[in-house]
Amino acid sequence: MRYAIALATLLVIISGTNRMSAAAAAPEPVRVSIWPENKAPIGDGTFETAEVPITIHLPAPEAATGAAMVICPGGGYGGLMEGPEGHGIAKWLNDHGIAGIVLKYRLPKGRYRVPLLDAQRAIRVVRSRAAEWKIDPKRIGIIGFSAGGHLASTAETHFDAGDEKSADPIDRLSCRPDFAVLVYPVITMGEKTHGGSRKNLMGPTPSPETIDLMSNEKQVTDKTPPTFLTHAKTDSVVPVEHSRMFHEELKKHGVKTEYMEFDQGTHGYNGYKGKEWDAWQEACIKWVKALEQK
Numbered sequence: 001m002r003y004a005i006a007l008a009t010l011l012v013i014i015s016g017t018n019r020m021s022a023a024a025a026a027p028e029p030v031r032v033s034i035w036p037e038n039k040a041p042i043g044d045g046t047f048e049t050a051e052v053p054i055t056i057h058l059p060a061p062e063a064a065t066g067a068a069m070v071i072c073p074g075g076g077y078g079g080l081m082e083g084p085e086g087h088g089i090a091k092w093l094n095d096h097g098i099a100g101i102v103l104k105y106r107l108p109k110g111r112y113r114v115p116l117l118d119a120q121r122a123i124r125v126v127r128s129r130a131a132e133w134k135i136d137p138k139r140i141g142i143i144g145f146s147a148g149g150h151l152a153s154t155a156e157t158h159f160d161a162g163d164e165k166s167a168d169p170i171d172r173l174s175c176r177p178d179f180a181v182l183v184y185p186v187i188t189m190g191e192k193t194h195g196g197s198r199k200n201l202m203g204p205t206p207s208p209e210t211i212d213l214m215s216n217e218k219q220v221t222d223k224t225p226p227t228f229l230t231h232a233k234t235d236s237v238v239p240v241e242h243s244r245m246f247h248e249e250l251k252k253h254g255v256k257t258e259y260m261e262f263d264q265g266t267h268g269y270n271g272y273k274g275k276e277w278d279a280w281q282e283a284c285i286k287w288v289k290a291l292e293q294k
Helices: 002-024 083-095 115-130 147-157 195-202 207-211 241-252 273-293
Strands: 031-033 039-041 047-049 053-055 068-072 098-104 138-144 180-183 227-232 257-262
Touching: 039 115, 039 207, 053 083, 053 115, 068 083, 068 115, 068 147, 083 098, 083 138, 098 115, 115 138, 115 147, 138 147, 147 180, 147 195, 180 273, 227 241, 227 273, 257 273
Parallel strands: 068 098, 068 138, 138 180, 180 227, 227 257
Antiparallel strands: 031 053, 039 047, 053 098
């Protein structure tokens, strides 16, 4: 009799644990193309056929905070580090109740407007489906790494409120991110730029006007959203001055900003692991949660 009762109790516990595990499981990621019929604009009035997908990683429903982040992997504008700086980041965000939307943006090949158009459209698409994905349309941020950090900083300094006359309801929505996180980002296209990113983005001989336009430290205003940055002094790929100059411009314009600089650490923070990697992630989550409390 005691054995039967114990067995029944154990089965109830196991059943309850299984139900809780199922309830806590995050939904399977969903892939969505952002441009209708894969007709993607170049930025000069022409279009190309290109699938530009976002992959939506949603947290478990009971853990969701309503916040979301569009994720821009790095790769020097010549490739995309979709694993560690994309889907891996989405899963980390999910662990903290934040939706992670990985953007597979087009590589520019000298067409500097192309990645920005994709990032702007991704933000609009997420806003348009916020109710469906249980996202707060006023808490959609953007996060970028290295050249993806340049794209994220471009999105937060080059945005519009939407075209209210557009036939496409998605284009009527704002593409301004509500906050931004920049991890060892490329910022300037000027003197201290990352040469590979600049060449891939703008071609070998960009005009001075284009260089200034894409040097995002020169594009900060008081409308730029709150921004968290992190960089290592010893980064030998993208100089630490990129983050420093952007942080200083944000402060000058009264924009809420936090900057976490490390004395040691490589570009990519030692293979996306170790004390620097863990430290910036912990600080970033605290910063995002503090924004949510405002």
